[in-house]
Amino acid sequence: MLKLAVLSLLNGISVAALYFIVASGFTVTFGLMRTINLAYGSLFLIGGYVGYQVGDLTRNWYLAMIAGSAIAGLSGAVLQWGVLDRLRGQDMRQALVTIGLSIVAADVLLAVFGGLTYQFTPPDWMQATVSLGVFGGYPAFRLLLIALSLFIGVFIWAGLTCTRVGLAIRAGVDDREMLSAIGVNPSRLFVIVATCGSALAGLAGVIGGTALSISPGEDSRYLLASLVVTIVGGMGSIAGAAVGALLVGLLEQVGLLYFPNYSIVAVYLVMVGVLALRPQGLVRGTA
Amino acid sequence: MPEPLLELRGLFATLGNTCILHGVDLTLASGCLAVVGRNGVGKSTLCRSIMGLVPDVTGRLRLAGQELLGRPPHEMEGQGVAIVPQGRRTFPSLTVHEHLRLAQKSKAKAWTIERVYQTFPRLAERRRNRGTQLSGGEQQMLAIGRALLRNPRLLILDEPSEGLSPLVVEQLSALMQQLYRSEGMTLLLVEQNFRVAVSVAERVAVMISGRIVHEDEASSFASDHEAHERFLGLGEAA
Numbered sequence A: 001m002l003k004l005a006v007l008s009l010l011n012g013i014s015v016a017a018l019y020f021i022v023a024s025g026f027t028v029t030f031g032l033m034r035t036i037n038l039a040y041g042s043l044f045l046i047g048g049y050v051g052y053q054v055g056d057l058t059r060n061w062y063l064a065m066i067a068g069s070a071i072a073g074l075s076g077a078v079l080q081w082g083v084l085d086r087l088r089g090q091d092m093r094q095a096l097v098t099i100g101l102s103i104v105a106a107d108v109l110l111a112v113f114g115g116l117t118y119q120f121t122p123p124d125w126m127q128a129t130v131s132l133g134v135f136g137g138y139p140a141f142r143l144l145l146i147a148l149s150l151f152i153g154v155f156i157w158a159g160l161t162c163t164r165v166g167l168a169i170r171a172g173v174d175d176r177e178m179l180s181a182i183g184v185n186p187s188r189l190f191v192i193v194a195t196c197g198s199a200l201a202g203l204a205g206v207i208g209g210t211a212l213s214i215s216p217g218e219d220s221r222y223l224l225a226s227l228v229v230t231i232v233g234g235m236g237s238i239a240g241a242a243v244g245a246l247l248v249g250l251l252e253q254v255g256l257l258y259f260p261n262y263s264i265v266a267v268y269l270v271m272v273g274v275l276a277l278r279p280q281g282l283v284r285g286t287a
Numbered sequence B: 001m002p003e004p005l006l007e008l009r010g011l012f013a014t015l016g017n018t019c020i021l022h023g024v025d026l027t028l029a030s031g032c033l034a035v036v037g038r039n040g041v042g043k044s045t046l047c048r049s050i051m052g053l054v055p056d057v058t059g060r061l062r063l064a065g066q067e068l069l070g071r072p073p074h075e076m077e078g079q080g081v082a083i084v085p086q087g088r089r090t091f092p093s094l095t096v097h098e099h100l101r102l103a104q105k106s107k108a109k110a111w112t113i114e115r116v117y118q119t120f121p122r123l124a125e126r127r128r129n130r131g132t133q134l135s136g137g138e139q140q141m142l143a144i145g146r147a148l149l150r151n152p153r154l155l156i157l158d159e160p161s162e163g164l165s166p167l168v169v170e171q172l173s174a175l176m177q178q179l180y181r182s183e184g185m186t187l188l189l190v191e192q193n194f195r196v197a198v199s200v201a202e203r204v205a206v207m208i209s210g211r212i213v214h215e216d217e218a219s220s221f222a223s224d225h226e227a228h229e230r231f232l233g234l235g236e237a238a
């Protein structure tokens, strides 16, 4: 019983790690830049599918990962530059346009890649099982996923708090005009940020397709997860996204063990609770 | 003859559906020009138009002979224009030091973070405080420091003495004079405080309903009571 609990705890943490990678891009573009991109889940799916194709052709998982991130980053850049930047500050229009785009993307992806479920094959060394003593073995890939999410979190946090790009992002969110008046082109800056955020969604697509799998419908699942994580954790906060992702991942996985029928409900109950008691989210601030 | 640094001809600016500037003609070769006028005549709109912050503008705006009307603010900044906007507009989520780090152009230029701290020691004491935790005077120093770090050719100051104590206003006046007298910066100063305007600037321009209606040497304008009465509605006491 304890063994099962520990394993489901680890499952929860590794799912949380995946949610964190998806949501960290989302919390920066949505939470910080206040750009509403409801096609964010499609970027995840595009990254996953294109990554899969590249991996299938080249038999190289690393190339798949790079291709998935790159294509999602590129799509996100075009979306930001071509659509979202022009609808700046018009929340409803951004929402409607991106919902429309995500529906189109879902159908196009279905037409091209079919309704199959794909799973990536990672390099051999990642397929190993790590022994956890009395608790048995655990897939190395999932432990790597947890490490990767930590690395990404620290990287973004340091970037936002320490680099001039991070300062410019925070300043641009506060007062776009004044940022421009001190010489920074805010549109270009936000395209760069959207590119990085979208690349994270694509990366998550490949990683998610390796740890779990990818198939039609995953776009809305990860968009919802990102929204919940961002709202629960606190808009634009990387630490908040980590807390939110852990909460959602653990509830989902541990819930599957103890109250399987209600584990999804529990996630939304937490969100409702947070919104009622602490509408700004659990963690405040940008970092 | 060298081109004047700033030349405006027939500048019109519209906010929403209201035309605010009705053909501003203004030439600023170098030194410091103060623009005075009652509340709401369009002084801030003039400042913002020059910085590129007003999208709906027509007419001519030349900087050192180059036509730049309609350029976005970051391009105007690239051409050497900086602004200390009315109301300071420091960034709420950045600390004092982060403001300065973001604004610093190069350590080899005249204005560096160290020099801003030397000029405004109060900012050095508050370096870890956020924009919103500062007093009005401190925010003004920060807004000025932020603009100076861009090392502009043309510095626009929109009511910099607003809400400052007399002592700080005194220091600020001395700084502005130093900037244009010994550092070769050109200043466009919008001032409600008439005394500050005539004591700091070389020339004074009067704005009424979106036009420049009068321009004079600061020294003669200071004693031209008839002009005060006519343009600014000031009595003899001023």
Ligand SMILES: Nc1ncnc2c1ncn2[C@@H]1O[C@H](COP(=O)(O)OP(=O)(O)O)[C@@H](O)[C@H]1O
Pocket: B015, B016, B017, B018, B020, B037, B038, B039, B040, B041, B042, B043, B044, B045, B046
């Ligand atoms: N966004 C706006 N839309 C329409 N009118 C505006 C707007 N902002 C300011 N105004 C009007 O423009 C006029 C000039 O404003 P401003 O340039 O700030 O004047 P000043 O700086 O001389 O006090 C004022 O009468 C003000 O009411």
Ligand SMILES: [Mg+2]
Pocket: B043, B044, B045, B086, B158, B159
């Ligand atoms: Mg004003």
